[in-house]
Amino acid sequence: MTRLSALLTTFVVVFFNTADGGDWRQFRGNAANSVATGEKLPTELSGGSVAWKVELPGRGLSGPIAVGEQILVTASSGYTQERLHVMSFDAETGEQQWERQFKATGRTGCHEKMCVATPTPASDGERVFAFYSSNDLICTDLAGNLQWYRGLGEEFPNASNSLGMSSSPIVVEGTVVAQVESDAEAFAIGVDAETGETKWRIERPRKANWTSPAVLPAEGKRPAMVLLQSSAGLSAVDPESGKVVWEFGDGASTIPSASVVNGKIYIPSHGLTSVRLTPKGGPEEIWNASNLAPATSSPVILDGMTFTVNSAGALSAGDAESGKRLWQLRLKGPFSGTPLASNGHLFFFNERGLAFVVKPSREEGVIISELDLGETILCSPAASNNALYIRSDGHLWKFADRF
Secondary structure, three states, X not given: OOHHHHHHHHHHHHHHHHOOOOOEOOOOOXXXXXXXXXXXXXXXXXXXXXXXXXXXXXXXXXXXXXXXXXEEEEEEXXXXXXXXXXXXXXXXXXXXXXXXXXXXXXXXXXXXXXXXOOOOOXXXXXXXXXXXXXXXXXXXXXXXOXXXXXXXXHHOOOOOOOOXXXXXXXXXXXXXXXXXXXXXXXXXXXXXXXXXXXXXXXXXXXXXXXXXXXXXXOEOOEOOEEEEEEOOXXXXXXXXXXXXXXXXXXXXXXXXXXXXXXXXXXXXXOOEEEEEEOOOOOEEEEEEEHXXXXXXXXXXXXXXXXXXXXOOOEEEEEEOOOOOEEEXXXXXXXXXXXXXXXXXXXEEEOOOOEEEEEEEOOOOEEEEEEEEOOOOOOOOOEEEOOEEEXXXXXXXXXXXXXX
């Protein structure tokens, strides 16, 4: 690398590390709960609200992330989807800034509905961590330069399933955490974000699992913790050491993931279960509501209400304090992605590419706009700097109000 290239790379990293306002750095956002705080997203979706639309290669179910003025997505291509893509686009114009391609080292077989680029990437504001169904974990800087590469599929070849892996990584306190769980082999791993070296690895229940880690933010003297969900329940793990701090052992879903809002944890367990931490630090159930069970989408909590979507495409609103169901609204499903909540609205994209904006109250939910994008969409949307981002296999869209 020339001295000029090194200086330019350093500038890019420093710039984007400081420009973290409005970032959406991982699956379901920075807090991994699908709530975009402080954003004013366009609620009247139409052709006129499309700021730009760009073409993507191969296939991809992974959601976009936003870091500074960059929108980053992954894709997979090739006859067996062995080509792994990481791409960066300018948030303002949609112009592609760079693309990097790598070759998968692990198993690339997936159900036809899924693909190798199913997990959503993550970022710590300096680096991008792209994860794939092949269990390849790739780190680049924000200029696209490779920093390290972990072929977890090669290191642990039994950790795979015939449908494909989809758990998205998160970054907590300098540790990249990934769940790699199957019937044959199951573990969670904490990797140093800077070096790619393993900090810890813990055994997990041996059962196919598609949930993603969540974050329990630090509070008082208690540090932030990583929440790992499986059919056995929920485990709170110290991101630095991998030590299991406490466990909720009453079982949980293996598809939708837990959400944390205002210190309370909402777990897809026997429907939907709300828990809080006791003064001693363990979990205590607040309520359980079997009629608020989510299907594939994770629960979203907004303005004191819980929102879940069942397999029939019905949106259920519940009281976040009591678990009482408030109302149901029939939407056109099915849904794979989790809706995004922002500024008193919910943003949905169904599998057929229909977008819905719902305005909820405690009395009812009202669909205020609808737009057909005409392409299959299975990912969850992202929000950054008052813009909404969504991707299909073929395209990446930006929606924004035009002032």
